[in-house]
Structure formats: C-alpha cells, structure tokens
Amino acid sequence: MTVNAPDILNASILIVDDQEPNVSLLEQLLSEAGYTGVASTMNSQEVCALHRKNRYDLILLDLQMPGMDGFQVMEGLKTNEADRYLPVIVLTAQPGHKLRALQAGAKDFISKPFDLVEVKTRIHNMLEVRLLYKQLESYNQVLEQTVRERTAELRESEARYRSLTELASDWYWEQDERGTFTKVSGPVLEMLGIRVDTLAGEHSGAPVAGWNEAEREELQAKIAARQPFLDFTLSRVNGDGSQQKFRVSGEPMFNQTSRFIGYRGIGVETTAKN
Known part of the structure; x- marks a missing residue:
C-alpha cells in the first residue's frame, strides 16, 4: 500500500x-x-x-x-x-x-x-x-465482506447439493473417521428399521441380523482401505421374511492437511415395489 x-x-x-x-x-x-x-x-x-x-x-x-x-x-x-x-x-x-x-x-x-x-x-x-x-x-x-460473501456462497452451494442429493436418493450421509454417522438426511432409520452406527451395519460392535455378510465384509474392506465406492449393493432379510435391497455410493473425506476425516455419500432403496 x-x-x-x-x-x-x-x-x-x-x-x-x-x-x-x-x-x-x-x-x-x-x-x-x-x-x-x-x-x-x-x-x-x-x-x-x-x-x-x-x-x-x-x-x-x-x-x-x-x-x-x-x-x-x-x-x-x-x-x-x-x-x-x-x-x-x-x-x-x-x-x-x-x-x-x-x-x-x-x-x-x-x-x-x-x-x-x-x-x-x-x-x-x-x-x-x-x-x-x-x-x-x-x-x-473488503476482506471481511469477501469472507462473508464466500461463506454465504458455500452455504448456498451446500444447500443446493443437499437438495439435489435428496431428490436423487433416499438419504445423504456423513461419517467421521471412526465410522460413526455425523449427518443423515432422509428417512434412513425408518427405511432400515435399525439404528445405524456404521455404514457396514454394525451397532455397538455387534453385527445387525439380516444383512448379507459377504456384502458387508466387502464394503467394510473398501471403507478400511479408504476407497470410494459407487452403487454398491447391500441387502438384508427382515424378521418377517421380506427382503430389502439398497444401493450406496460414498467417498472418503480429507482435510487441508490430507488427514482422513470420514466418508460421505448417498443411498437409495432399490427393493422392487409390489
């Protein structure tokens, strides 16, 4: 200056x-x-x-x-x-x-x-x-105003993104580095009929009955390797014998220092409707 x-x-x-x-x-x-x-x-x-x-x-x-x-x-x-x-x-x-x-x-x-x-x-x-x-x-x-404007733009962009994902999917989700859900947008609890603590379907360290174990293990391996996954199929058999199928997509998240901080993605139920 x-x-x-x-x-x-x-x-x-x-x-x-x-x-x-x-x-x-x-x-x-x-x-x-x-x-x-x-x-x-x-x-x-x-x-x-x-x-x-x-x-x-x-x-x-x-x-x-x-x-x-x-x-x-x-x-x-x-x-x-x-x-x-x-x-x-x-x-x-x-x-x-x-x-x-x-x-x-x-x-x-x-x-x-x-x-x-x-x-x-x-x-x-x-x-x-x-x-x-x-x-x-x-x-x-000017700098403070620019920061306010950029923050508002980011919030608006995030809102549009969430709106689009909700239109294209049944739920949007985020997990922290420990696998615990931190954000869930959509009727995931009602849809799955369980309280989900990890994407692989585990709760309090114990498997939830009804899920296809081979699918769960494959998905858990992808998450452990911090790999993105697209349209991964999960299925479960409910207590009344009915079956449900889900398709989930996710990607790992990293902060500015490249430290892994969790996953985010979308999911949709693909069970055929009678």
Missing part, C-alpha cells in the same frame, strides 16, 4: 485554535503548500461534532483554549466509535504538556512559536501515516 502526493494534498484538515493569528498563519502555510481541504474553528466545543460529520484526516489542536481545552477535546473525540484512530497533532507552547498530550492519545505535537519547516514536515508525515491506516482499514473491511 502506498500514498500518493495528491492524496496527501487532498486530505481533510481541521485547525483548532482560539487565536486568530495562529489560525491565519496555519491556513496560509497549508494553502501555499498545496493543501486543498483545510477548515478551521476557534470554538473548541464544535470540534467533536465537526469530526463526527466530516471525519477529518488530521486535526491540528491547540491545547490551551477557553471553555474546553485540548485535553478535553481529545477525550470527546475518543467517544467517536466510527473512528478508532485519533488523528491529532497538538499545538503547544508548554514543553511539559507534550508528554501528557501523547499519553492522552495525540499522535504528534508542534511547538509554539511555529517553525514553518517543522510544521510542514510533521503534517506531511502524519497525513501519510493516517492515510495508510485508512487504506488498511478499508482493506480489512
């Missing part, structure tokens, strides 16, 4: 001083240097409202003013939640006030009487830092 000279010269600056000669001197100095966005006020009580309205890139703030001094103005500026950066250079003739001003949140100071070269240098440097900060803040906002 860089700041161009025109950006600095077009920055918004507010001069706050109760002495008209000081205001006039700073306005003339900044005008001659090419700054175009300079405003001023001699009423310190207006500063916070003006900054909320205009969000100045820099405030040149006199510390000793009647009614509301510069320290009180800085405290008021801190309540502006829209701007967490306090863009203030204090103007002071009191050496003892410099450290206190910095501790109060000022970013720099200019001593009175003014050294015109020092004034221009400090203002230029301060504006460069301020505009870089604003660029970073804007970049972060």
Whole structure:
C-alpha cells in the first residue's frame, strides 16, 4: 500500500485554535503548500461534532483554549466509535504538556512559536501515516465482506447439493473417521428399521441380523482401505421374511492437511415395489 502526493494534498484538515493569528498563519502555510481541504474553528466545543460529520484526516489542536481545552477535546473525540484512530497533532507552547498530550492519545505535537519547516514536515508525515491506516482499514473491511460473501456462497452451494442429493436418493450421509454417522438426511432409520452406527451395519460392535455378510465384509474392506465406492449393493432379510435391497455410493473425506476425516455419500432403496 502506498500514498500518493495528491492524496496527501487532498486530505481533510481541521485547525483548532482560539487565536486568530495562529489560525491565519496555519491556513496560509497549508494553502501555499498545496493543501486543498483545510477548515478551521476557534470554538473548541464544535470540534467533536465537526469530526463526527466530516471525519477529518488530521486535526491540528491547540491545547490551551477557553471553555474546553485540548485535553478535553481529545477525550470527546475518543467517544467517536466510527473512528478508532485519533488523528491529532497538538499545538503547544508548554514543553511539559507534550508528554501528557501523547499519553492522552495525540499522535504528534508542534511547538509554539511555529517553525514553518517543522510544521510542514510533521503534517506531511502524519497525513501519510493516517492515510495508510485508512487504506488498511478499508482493506480489512473488503476482506471481511469477501469472507462473508464466500461463506454465504458455500452455504448456498451446500444447500443446493443437499437438495439435489435428496431428490436423487433416499438419504445423504456423513461419517467421521471412526465410522460413526455425523449427518443423515432422509428417512434412513425408518427405511432400515435399525439404528445405524456404521455404514457396514454394525451397532455397538455387534453385527445387525439380516444383512448379507459377504456384502458387508466387502464394503467394510473398501471403507478400511479408504476407497470410494459407487452403487454398491447391500441387502438384508427382515424378521418377517421380506427382503430389502439398497444401493450406496460414498467417498472418503480429507482435510487441508490430507488427514482422513470420514466418508460421505448417498443411498437409495432399490427393493422392487409390489
């Protein structure tokens, strides 16, 4: 990120001083240097409202003013939640006030009487830092918005995928690395008539009666080898003698570090309907 000279010269600056000669001197100095966005006020009580309205890139703030001094103005500026950066250079003739001003949140100071070269240098440097900060803040906002948009797109894509799989199958399923079902979409429990803890049909470590053992063992071997499978046939005989057939497809899932985290897939009952 860089700041161009025109950006600095077009920055918004507010001069706050109760002495008209000081205001006039700073306005003339900044005008001659090419700054175009300079405003001023001699009423310190207006500063916070003006900054909320205009969000100045820099405030040149006199510390000793009647009614509301510069320290009180800085405290008021801190309540502006829209701007967490306090863009203030204090103007002071009191050496003892410099450290206190910095501790109060000022970013720099200019001593009175003014050294015109020092004034221009400090203002230029301060504006460069301020505009870089604003660029970073804007970049972060764009990045956060991009993340929100991508997250919404992923959720929408997942919803469409689930909708399509539900239309094309009787259930959608996901398992963790231990083989336990973590997501099931569809009437799998009603369809199978059992509580399924693994795709191979095991529950609490014991085989569920009725399943074709050869098919189960073949499927279990594919899962153990972390192989994808397509339209694998499973069949079972129910207690009343009726038969059911199912076709399942699945693929292993891996995270960004290539660690196996489980399976996902779809299933459909293919039992012939009378």
